[in-house]
Amino acid sequence: MHTSIATVSLSGSLTEKLSAAARAGFGGVEIFENDLLACPLAPEEIRARCADLGLTIDLYQPMRDIEAVPAEEFARNLRRARHKFDLMTRLGADTVLVCSSVSPQAVDDDALAAEQLRELADAAQESGVRVAYEALAWGRHVNTYEHAWRIVEDAGHPALGTCLDSFHILSRGSDPKGIEDIPGEKIFFLQLADAPLLAMDVLQWSRHYRCFPGQGGFDLQSLLTHVLRTGYAGPLSLEVFNDVFRQAEAGPTAVDARRSLLLLQEAVGATRLPPPVVPTGIAFAELLTADAEPVTAVLAALGFTRAARHRGKPVDLWQRGEARILVNTGPAARRDGTRLAAVGLESAAPAAAARRAEALLAPVLPRRRAPGDAPLEAVAAPDGTELFFCARGRPGPPHWRADFEDLAAAPAPDPTRIDHLALTQPWHHFDEAALFHRSVLGLDAQDSVDLADPYGLLRSRAVSNADGSVRIALGVGAAPTDDTAPAQHIALATDDVVAAARAFRAAGGRLLPVPANYYDDLAARYEFAEGELETYRDLGILYDRDAGGAFRHCYTQTVGRLFFELVQRDPGHRGYGAANAPVRLAAQHQQR
Amino acid sequence: MHTSIATVSLSGSLTEKLSAAARAGFGGVEIFENDLLACPLAPEEIRARCADLGLTIDLYQPMRDIEAVPAEEFARNLRRARHKFDLMTRLGADTVLVCSSVSPQAVDDDALAAEQLRELADAAQESGVRVAYEALAWGRHVNTYEHAWRIVEDAGHPALGTCLDSFHILSRGSDPKGIEDIPGEKIFFLQLADAPLLAMDVLQWSRHYRCFPGQGGFDLQSLLTHVLRTGYAGPLSLEVFNDVFRQAEAGPTAVDARRSLLLLQEAVGATRLPPPVVPTGIAFAELLTADAEPVTAVLAALGFTRAARHRGKPVDLWQRGEARILVNTGPAARRDGTRLAAVGLESAAPAAAARRAEALLAPVLPRRRAPGDAPLEAVAAPDGTELFFCARGRPGPPHWRADFEDLAAAPAPDPTRIDHLALTQPWHHFDEAALFHRSVLGLDAQDSVDLADPYGLLRSRAVSNADGSVRIALGVGAAPTDDTAPAQHIALATDDVVAAARAFRAAGGRLLPVPANYYDDLAARYEFAEGELETYRDLGILYDRDAGGAFRHCYTQTVGRLFFELVQRDPGHRGYGAANAPVRLAAQHQQR
Incomplete structure (x- = not known):
């Protein structure tokens, strides 16, 4: 399986992060917008650097609060999105992440959300980009994966799918079994993060305490099993916001990250590793x-x-x-x-x-x-x-x-x-x-x-x-x-x-x-x-x-x-x- | 007013903590049991060191899970308490803190709690010690100050009073106004701590994130006003569990602590300071x-x-x-x-x-x-x-x-x-x-x-x-x-x-x-x-x-x-x- 890591999971400049991800054996990266904005390389140069390192750019994350907003706000959002689709073409990234809106302007209207996402997907398709829509656990009106999928299904656009993120699903205690009701080809992306079981505000928990699979308390094995049963064949990607990883050297963190993903793949039978030999x-x-x-x-x-x-x-x-x-x-x-x-x-x-x-x-x-x-x-x-x-x-x-x-x-x-x-x-x-x-x-x-x-x-x-x-x-x-x-x-x-x-x-x-x-x-x-x-x-x-x-x-x-x-x-x-x-x-x- | 600080609020050895508290101008300390156990000085030597420094020992905290337990468990607790009362006599500390039980053995029986606390107070009185009973926010059956006070009132023993802790009261959202219904002379002790407003497990919040008054989000001014209206004339004591203070140098932390207490006293009109002159x-x-x-x-x-x-x-x-x-x-x-x-x-x-x-x-x-x-x-x-x-x-x-x-x-x-x-x-x-x-x-x-x-x-x-x-x-x-x-x-x-x-x-x-x-x-x-x-x-x-x-x-x-x-x-x-x-x-x- 193709494995990927979000640049926000590693410390350093964008080029340091890319090198660390490649050295640890990842096949791709998700590029977090701030990392690109702060990078002196042009998008074409970043694309070439990734190609040299054998990395694909599996996801770009530039946009928030797009959908279910008043028309003139959406027009501004669409204008911004077109800029970003152009950028993605230069970057060679074909999937864009759109998180469910947290804006106070967003209205509770699934039909409007579907309509605007369809329009966004149209614009994306023109640039050869597809849109992966994800429910944030603290989304204003859309905060479960089932709800995000209903909207995607209603929109019915080939360039619109859903993105599943284990943190947003498991932090709310949602049952991941329902994932099997989504056709695998409509799951455009899968982000994996574990987290210690903390009783705290979910936004703070998400932004500071995520960790790599196997280092927290979530049952990622079960979640991944459900996802694979849908026929999902996209990347397994780690998106981990963690205050400690932000400070740590990127190289060892990337190795730690990939080891955790290998173990998860082993656990669901997606890869075979030599079995452990417990010391005596x-x-x-x-x-x-x-x-x-x-x-x-x-x-x-x-x-x-x-x-x-x-x-x-x-x-x-x-x-x-x-x-x-x-x-x-x-x-x-x-x-x-x-x-x-x-x-x-x-x-x-x-x-x-x-x-x-x-x-x-x-x-x-x-x-x-x-x-x-x-x-x-x-x-x-x-x-x-x-x-x-x-x-x-x-x-x-x-x-x-x-x-x-x-x-x-x-x-x-x-x-x-x-x-x-x-x-x-x-x-x-x-x-x-x-x-x-x-x-x-x-x-x-x-x-x-x-x-x-x-x-x-x-x-x-x-x-x-x-x-x-x-x-x-x-x-x-x-x-x-x-x-x-x-x-x-x-x-x-x-x-x-x-x-x-x-x-x-x-x-x-x-x-x-x-x-x-x-x-x-x-x-x-x-x-x-x-x-x-x-x-x-x-x-x-x-x-x-x-x-x-x-x-x-x-x-x-x-x-x-x-x-x-x-x-x-x-x-x-x-x-x-x-x-x-x-x-x-x-x-x-x-x-x- | 007499001001005091718990040794757990400062870093270092017990003697380092005492020196820092005295240098910052505190009048007394609460000694946390672990600090005493780890100290090579005998209780009499600690007493003498405090006297040299002009510090009284206002509270000792050695006991947990005392009350509302089966008789034979209580007998063991009483045996242990007598040891501690002897120690307090050597130490020259006259008030002992007893927190409401968190033990799975504790039963939901206020009459039993009152009876056992009365017996404990009897034993304390023989050693010239008084017992301050406090509701922990996560106490098994007793977790509000009103409840703790009802039990103290029912017990009706001169050597038994209540201890109020702002964290335990405000973290649960209790209304501090009811404090005014407690006679001041039955409030044996007042512990003050602020905390940032975090939505998290209250035990973790309490043990790691407390801070000094004015550095968090609690309304301590209102709480202290209610306490002073009861006629309470005991110490204002800071009991702050904080991961950062545990690492920081004790001297500056003690100064920070006392400044925060001076400001709180100013806010409730208990002390007058020169007014601020805002720079222009x-x-x-x-x-x-x-x-x-x-x-x-x-x-x-x-x-x-x-x-x-x-x-x-x-x-x-x-x-x-x-x-x-x-x-x-x-x-x-x-x-x-x-x-x-x-x-x-x-x-x-x-x-x-x-x-x-x-x-x-x-x-x-x-x-x-x-x-x-x-x-x-x-x-x-x-x-x-x-x-x-x-x-x-x-x-x-x-x-x-x-x-x-x-x-x-x-x-x-x-x-x-x-x-x-x-x-x-x-x-x-x-x-x-x-x-x-x-x-x-x-x-x-x-x-x-x-x-x-x-x-x-x-x-x-x-x-x-x-x-x-x-x-x-x-x-x-x-x-x-x-x-x-x-x-x-x-x-x-x-x-x-x-x-x-x-x-x-x-x-x-x-x-x-x-x-x-x-x-x-x-x-x-x-x-x-x-x-x-x-x-x-x-x-x-x-x-x-x-x-x-x-x-x-x-x-x-x-x-x-x-x-x-x-x-x-x-x-x-x-x-x-x-x-x-x-x-x-x-x-x-x-x-x-």
């Missing part, structure tokens, strides 16, 4: 650091041992139980701190997992990083984290491990493993990250939660596989360039957080101190066994409960912007300590 | 620059002449007609560009104007900047712009002019004057800026408008005096650290923008080029006299209309982040070219 565990987390000393001191205090060393690169494997952490001091390490740069995901079918990621536009990384390395499938997540798909379950050690030479005897059996990883996302790409992890890796996403940091509200959203052996908390700061953004961290699961915390401290590790006031509140909220609360207070262990049980956790000192968490999770507990995050964040600020 | 014109705009050459070249091309020079400082007066621009190359100038640093406002009573500004917490600047200077009243606006109040109408030249020595003959009469100044505001203080200009200077504010920049949505809000001789456009970028923020500019009014633009270009000035596509659209929208549009196209003149007439304007090249605009405004036109801003902003990006 975390093989390793890889830290990049210019100076390994501070972070390995913490690892040693956490009971990790340096188990192996890479044969060709400055990478050490630190291990405790099933938790494996690679410490890489290679050339990509930066002076400015230790960061979590890569994650190894255990996969039953690494090549298939990588093929799905590639089909969904994730950059594929070289399979061999150096001659002699075992080949390893890898892609980059939207935040730049490298994801390695590591074979599991075949005889012998996994491939990646073969590149490492043992330094110590096999580590003693130990229940420690990685409970979850917390990854900081670039501000403009939080929703993209959740969609990526859900769709590319097949993980389930929880709802996003607000976390009150002393200097702003942060957001966090967790994704995980069904048995909880892969859990990733995606976090984002309060503002685009927020340095209060949550630091990355690695949470280690233990079956006795008190013992683990004591051992860490005894080995010289520093735990994050938690204010006494927090424990006074715990005493008011819960009943604890004799001495239990005093132990938590001494060690800085935080406590939370949900229907599935308790969650006990504490934090190490921070190394750069990275820290570790020790977690004792009751098997049914689904949380990540969000209730305690304000106390933890304040304590971390206090330590700086 | 713009005496001058002062530019600060390390290198005067680029900007004075533009001024010269605009027809300004160097009319005078300051007797003691490196400041030149450039003048054309009634437009006066000071170019200051003094020590405060920075290498990084030319900026609009000060504005001279003509005032019928400069000293009185400064007294009002001072009473409303504007920093007062030294009257004499150097020995020998004529004394001049001046204050700083929230964005740091220095505002000079310059006498007008008395015989002889204004004082400020006496510090300057004429360089040229008096400038020829000329209709040029300053139409408006555009000042960029710090992101977190946009609403503060509008309130400041309205309340301190007595200017009227228009609605705020969104302007689509290629890299994000900007906002702009204009303030002006009645005859339009003082107009200031306050602008703000799309994000806290947005370098696409609108540059400052000075708009010069002319009675013939075409002649002015031609003269500027003939003198070597560079006008901002405007895309041809913009003029094609103008041709479609309006009918112009023969040749008119070609002239506009040639010069880059933009065109807009409103009910009051036309607005023709064009822009000079940018010097640093400052540029000039030439404006021909029909007398009735109230706008500032917002419709053309996207084209202008895109053209400016193109020039970089």
Whole structure:
């Protein structure tokens, strides 16, 4: 299917937007009038630029408040429209969008609307243009797709059809089933946008909060299914007004947009992608650091041992139980701190997992990083984290491990493993990250939660596989360039957080101190066994409960912007300590 | 009256919040539980810190979902409450807030609610604490102030009263007149918050969009009048949940908060402030620059002449007609560009104007900047712009002019004057800026408008005096650290923008080029006299209309982040070219 994106969905100048759309693989664009007006290129030059980029111009949007108005007003509108049809001829765009009138001058007269739209379509036809009439959700008299279609049908002009926009249909709660009553060839255009389910004024909701399919709460799969059943064969086009996308770099936003459309096409059976291969565990987390000393001191205090060393690169494997952490001091390490740069995901079918990621536009990384390395499938997540798909379950050690030479005897059996990883996302790409992890890796996403940091509200959203052996908390700061953004961290699961915390401290590790006031509140909220609360207070262990049980956790000192968490999770507990995050964040600020 | 602010209204650690509240002149605080839990100080230490700062702790907020619940749940709640009453004794806080229950366990039984609140009040009384019961707008069964008061009245306990919160009352559209039926001594507390009028879910509205009185759309003056008629003598306290304030620096936010409360007190006659003295014109705009050459070249091309020079400082007066621009190359100038640093406002009573500004917490600047200077009243606006109040109408030249020595003959009469100044505001203080200009200077504010920049949505809000001789456009970028923020500019009014633009270009000035596509659209929208549009196209003149007439304007090249605009405004036109801003902003990006 031909896919398209409205230029208003991307930031930058018109030519920046066109380049981004083409690079992401869109076949066409809708040009929003303001983008053309502000562009120094003549319409013929824009047409040539699009042709060079392999983009068609599928829709132009220059007109509002055309129909159902007094005759002299309509005459002015028609004069203006003829100007725009000439422009469209120069531009090479053959479909014009006309939204239902919001003008106070518009009258509630469907016959008049049909008559004037017919006259408009006549003028359009002379220029080889066709008119797609769309009901705005807040149109003055016409605000449902059924109503817009009735008028189009009454007008009965070959150059007049309807345009369907998922936002205008679903924001009003209209039933999309009735779409099937429209002949497909009279649906001239289909605009797709999702949106979070917000109870707010629909105009504001539409102009500021739309998002790409799969990132909101609308059932676009059902809507698109109904549209395709009509025989509609036109473009699937994304028209997304969103304050965040307006600020974000156009290139990544266009990739995010096209990925969301590919997933929607997959969902309705309009395209086939390699199926997801859900990871079955975390093989390793890889830290990049210019100076390994501070972070390995913490690892040693956490009971990790340096188990192996890479044969060709400055990478050490630190291990405790099933938790494996690679410490890489290679050339990509930066002076400015230790960061979590890569994650190894255990996969039953690494090549298939990588093929799905590639089909969904994730950059594929070289399979061999150096001659002699075992080949390893890898892609980059939207935040730049490298994801390695590591074979599991075949005889012998996994491939990646073969590149490492043992330094110590096999580590003693130990229940420690990685409970979850917390990854900081670039501000403009939080929703993209959740969609990526859900769709590319097949993980389930929880709802996003607000976390009150002393200097702003942060957001966090967790994704995980069904048995909880892969859990990733995606976090984002309060503002685009927020340095209060949550630091990355690695949470280690233990079956006795008190013992683990004591051992860490005894080995010289520093735990994050938690204010006494927090424990006074715990005493008011819960009943604890004799001495239990005093132990938590001494060690800085935080406590939370949900229907599935308790969650006990504490934090190490921070190394750069990275820290570790020790977690004792009751098997049914689904949380990540969000209730305690304000106390933890304040304590971390206090330590700086 | 005693004024107070909830710690949740300010950013930072608890001690940062307390310091900011005290510095701004608040008499007390409400402590929000999370702030206490995250604080490393013991309750007694917090109490001592507040006492040092001259702050009382007027309210503590630790409890939710207390009342109208099954007996065993209530027993747990009472146990928790006793813990909190002990804490409050240590803290020295004597009033606890209890919000109406939102728990699914709560039953719709006013008698039970009254009985349990009576029992709670008994326990509170033992610790010398009183309970203020408040209806949340989204309370499960109790969500109006009248209902909460009925329950308090039924309970009939001396340690139980009601808390009124303007948000919960006005967001539901309740009539505040009924407040007068409550005896003042049973209103234990009054929380004030304004909010923009948004049609959205009330819980989200409450938690993210509250603002300080006068910055939203609620009629707080009427509400407060009703409250004071009851004989209420407790604190006026601001409880404002706002995502922006959470990120902003606490110090300026606290000043903004207290200014808004002073204005509310003034409005209800509870305090007297010096009355506003509305400025009658713009005496001058002062530019600060390390290198005067680029900007004075533009001024010269605009027809300004160097009319005078300051007797003691490196400041030149450039003048054309009634437009006066000071170019200051003094020590405060920075290498990084030319900026609009000060504005001279003509005032019928400069000293009185400064007294009002001072009473409303504007920093007062030294009257004499150097020995020998004529004394001049001046204050700083929230964005740091220095505002000079310059006498007008008395015989002889204004004082400020006496510090300057004429360089040229008096400038020829000329209709040029300053139409408006555009000042960029710090992101977190946009609403503060509008309130400041309205309340301190007595200017009227228009609605705020969104302007689509290629890299994000900007906002702009204009303030002006009645005859339009003082107009200031306050602008703000799309994000806290947005370098696409609108540059400052000075708009010069002319009675013939075409002649002015031609003269500027003939003198070597560079006008901002405007895309041809913009003029094609103008041709479609309006009918112009023969040749008119070609002239506009040639010069880059933009065109807009409103009910009051036309607005023709064009822009000079940018010097640093400052540029000039030439404006021909029909007398009735109230706008500032917002419709053309996207084209202008895109053209400016193109020039970089």
